[in-house]
Amino acid sequence: MSEQIVPVSALLLKLKNVISQNVILDHVWIEGEISNLTKHRSGHYYFSIKDAHSEMSCVMFASNVNRLRFSVEEGMKVLIKGSVNIYEQRGSLQLYVRAMRPQGVGELYLEFEQRKRRLAEMGYFDESRKKTQPLWIMDIGVITAKDGAALQDVLITIRKRWPMMKITLYPALVQGPNAPKTLIQALRRADQKGHDALLLVRGGGSFEDLFCFNDVDLVKTISSLQTFLVAGIGHEVDTTLAELAADIRVATPTYAAQRVSKDQYEMMGNLVAIRQWIKEKTGQKIQQYRTTLNTYKRNPYFHDPLTWVIEKQMRLDALTNALAHNVRIRYTNDQSSLSNLEQKLFVNVPMKTIELEKQNLALSKKQLIENTKRINELKREQLMRQSALLDACSPLKILSRGYALVSDNQNSLIKSIKEITQNEVIRVHLSDGSFEARVLEKEEDNG
Numbered sequence: 323m324s325e326q327i328v329p330v331s332a333l334l335l336k337l338k339n340v341i342s343q344n345v346i347l348d349h350v351w352i353e354g355e356i357s358n359l360t361k362h363r364s365g366h367y368y369f370s371i372k373d374a375h376s377e378m379s380c381v382m383f384a385s386n387v388n389r390l391r392f393s394v395e396e397g398m399k400v401l402i403k404g405s406v407n408i409y410e411q412r413g414s415l416q417l418y419v420r421a422m423r424p425q426g427v428g429e430l431y432l433e434f435e436q437r438k439r440r441l442a443e444m445g446y447f448d449e450s451r452k453k454t455q456p457l458w459i460m461d462i463g464v465i466t467a468k469d470g471a472a473l474q475d476v477l478i479t480i481r482k483r484w485p486m487m488k489i490t491l492y493p494a495l496v497q498g499p500n501a502p503k504t505l506i507q508a509l510r511r512a513d514q515k516g517h518d519a520l521l522l523v524r525g526g527g528s529f530e531d532l533f534c535f536n537d538v539d540l541v542k543t544i545s546s547l548q549t550f551l552v553a554g555i556g557h558e559v560d561t562t563l564a565e566l567a568a569d570i571r572v573a574t575p576t577y578a579a580q581r582v583s584k585d586q587y588e589m590m591g592n593l594v595a596i597r598q599w600i601k602e603k604t605g606q607k608i609q610q611y612r613t614t615l616n617t618y619k620r621n622p623y624f625h626d627p628l629t630w631v632i633e634k635q636m637r638l639d640a641l642t643n644a645l646a647h648n649v650r651i652r653y654t655n656d657q658s659s660l661s662n663l664e665q666k667l668f669v670n671v672p673m674k675t676i677e678l679e680k681q682n683l684a685l686s687k688k689q690l691i692e693n694t695k696r697i698n699e700l701k702r703e704q705l706m707r708q709s710a711l712l713d714a715c716s717p718l719k720i721l722s723r724g725y726a727l728v729s730d731n732q733n734s735l736i737k738s739i740k741e742i743t744q745n746e747v748i749r750v751h752l753s754d755g756s757f758e759a760r761v762l763e764k765e766e767d768n769g
Contacts, residue, residue, distance in 0.1 A: 347403070347404065347405055347406065350403065351401040351402065351403055352371060352401065352402050352403070352404075352417070353373070353399075353400075353401055353425060354371035354372055354373050354378075354399070354400070354402070355371070355372055355373065355397060355398070355399050355400075356369050356370075356371065356394060356395070356396055356397060356398045356399075356400060357369060357370040357371070357372050357377065357396070357397070358370045359394065359395070359396045361394075364384060365383075365384025365387055365388070366381060366382065366383050366384050366387070367380075367381070367382040367387055367394060367419075368380070368381055369382075369394075371400075371402060371417065378415065378416075378417050379409075379414060379415070379416045379417065380402070380404075380416065380417040380418075380419050381416060381417075381418060381419065382404075382418075382419040382420075382422065383418075386419065386420050386421065389421075390422060391430070391433045392424060392432045392433045392436060393436050394422065398424065399424070399425040400422050400423065400424055400425055401422070401423050401424075401425050402417070402419045402421065402422045403419070403420055403421040403422075404417050404418045404419040404420045404421070405417075405418050405420070406418075430529060430530060430533055431529065433536075434533070434536050434563070437536060437538060437563060438536075438563060438566070441538065441541055441563060441566075441567075446541055446542065446545050446566075446567050447566045447567060451545060452568075452569045452570075453550045453551075453569045454550075454569075455519070455550055455569070455570065455581075455582075456518050456519065456550060458518070459487075459518040459519045459582045459583070460486070460487060460488060460518060461487070461488040461490075461516075461517050461518045462487060462488070462489055462490070462517055462518060462519050462520065462521060462582055463489075463490045463491075463492055463512035463515060463517040463519075463520045463521070463549075464476055464489060464490070464491050464492065464520075464521045464523065465492045465494055465505065465508045465509055465512060465520060465521065465522045465523070466491075466493070466494065466496060466521075466522070466523045466524055466575070467493065467494065467495065467496045467524070468491060468493035470496060470524065470525060471525045472496075472523040472524050472525045472554075472575040473491065473523075473575075475523075475525075475574070475575040475576045475579065476489075476521060476523060476575050476576070476578065476579040477489065479576050479579035479580060479583070480579050480583055483579075483580065483583045483584065483585050483586060484583040484584045484585070484586055485586070487583060490512070490515065490517065492508035492509075492511055492512045493508065494507070494508040495534075496524040496534070496535075497527065497531050497532075497534060498534065499534075501534035501535075502534050502537035502539060502540045505522075505534070505535075505537075505540055505564075506539060506540055506543045509522070509543055509544065509547060509551075510543065512549070513547045513548055513549050517549055518549075518550070518582075519549065519550045519551070519552060519582045520547070520549050520550070520551045520552070521551075521552050521553075521554070521575075521578045521579065521582065522544075522551060522552070522553045522554075522555070522564065522568065523553070523554045523555065523575035523578050524554075524555045524556065524575070525556070525575065526556050526557040526560065527556060527560075529560075532555060532556050532560055532562055535555055535562035535563065535564040535565070536562055536563045536564070537563075537564075538563075540563075540564055541563050541564060541566075541567045544564055544567040544568055545567050550569050550570075551568045551569050551570075552568060552569065552570045552571075552572060552578045552581050552582055553565040553568035553570070553571050553572070553578070554571075554572045554573065554574050554575045554576075554577055554578030556574075557573065557574065558573035558574065626737075627720070628727065628735060631712070634711075634712055635712055638705075638708045638709070638712055641705075641708070642705055645701045645705070649694070649697065649698065649701070652694075653694060656690055660683065660686075660687065663679070663683060722753040726750050726751060726752055727750075727751040728748055728749070728750055728751070729748065729749050729751065730742070730746070730748060730749075731747060731748075731749075733749075736748065739764055739765075739766050739767075740766070742761055742764060743761065743764075744761055744762070744763065744764060745760060745761060745762075746760070746761045747759070747760055747761075748760075748761060
């Protein structure tokens with residue numbers, strides 16, 4: 323038998339054909355751990371899949387990588403599907419991977435966690451980015467399915483709590499691959515309308531049904547809104563990335579409606595309490611002013627201004643007379659003291675001392691005169707001030723403004739209409755004189 327000589331490439335090609343025709347893996351998932359992962363700039367992934375006993379080289383081309391819904395990481399346990407073949411240039415056995423999914427964790431949940439971690443690191447869920455709820459909300463926009471139960475929950479709640487609220491619906495898909503795009507469009511339209519707040523709501527559903535609310539572009543859109551946003555998606559146990567990015571997250575659509583609406587019955591109770599408080603405070607103020615008014619009414623000046631002025635004038639006259647009397651007495655006493663001193667000086671002291679004392683006497687006399695003048699000036703100023711005060715309170719001043727004093731034939735002031743009789747002769751005092759008048763008719767004020 324003759325020997326056959328073949329090149330290496332022919333051998334590898336033969337082996338490649340044998341493997342491709344006999345090793346069929348169409349319905350087989352291969353389990354292992356990712357090792358030596360390289361993500362090439364071309365988009366291809368090069369790695370090894372291994373277990374406790376063996377390891378095999380793998381390649382996943384960019385067209386298949388783009389269909390992955392999670393991020394492949396070193397050390398991750400996965401299930402892969404593909405075909406086995408020989409890489410002729412190196413003569414190595416390789417697994418060409420067409421599909422891959424995480425082992426032990428749902429693919430969607432893994433993708434959710436990876437997106438959540440990445441967006442959190444970028445700051446999209448930070449509290450510092452969230453807007454404060456407006457104090458009064460009277461106009462809201464609702465982003466949800468137009469035929470969904472979530473919209474009915476919101477409408478029923480608002481009608482019950484705050485029926486005067488203005489509500490505008492921005493319909494969007496809330497499930498399926500096209501939902502994120504319609505939600506983003508609806509949010510942007512609503513954000514431009516100047517609403518007080520927006521509600522992003524959806525009823526309960528499975529994790530897969532709610533997954534459209536985990537869209538990265540949807541999260542970024544929510545973070546860029548200028549309007550305060552409340553998100554109520556699914557049930558209390560459900561959490562989506564859209565809710566984490568919203569300004570406020572609540573458990574259900576009903577809670578979202580409650581969050582942005584006042585309770586009309588509670589507000590009515592508050593208004594009643596405020597009205598009662600205002601009534602009490604107003605009553606207290608009125609009583610306070612009434613007390614002050616009564617105090618003014620009891621003042622002697624308002625009760626009998628003429629008598630009050632006369633008393634002040636008599637007091638001023640008494641003070642003026644006392645001042646003049648005291649000045650005269652002091653001046654007389656000082657003159658007497660000077661005379662006595664002069665006599666003693668001439669009798670008891672030498673001439674030189676007398677001359678000295680005369681000088682002192684003259685100086686004292688001069689000081690006495692100056693002090694007397696100063697005291698007179700001071701008293702005169704006090705008198706002028708008292709006179710000015712008296713003049714300001716004088717009934718003549720009051721009469722000069724058009725008022726009049728009325729007295730009977732006994733010259734007693736008449737203060738009430740009840741003190742005069744018809745045909746009685748009375749005297750009317752004006753600022754520049756007086757005249758007599760006869761009472762032809764009198765009319766009492768019943769007010």
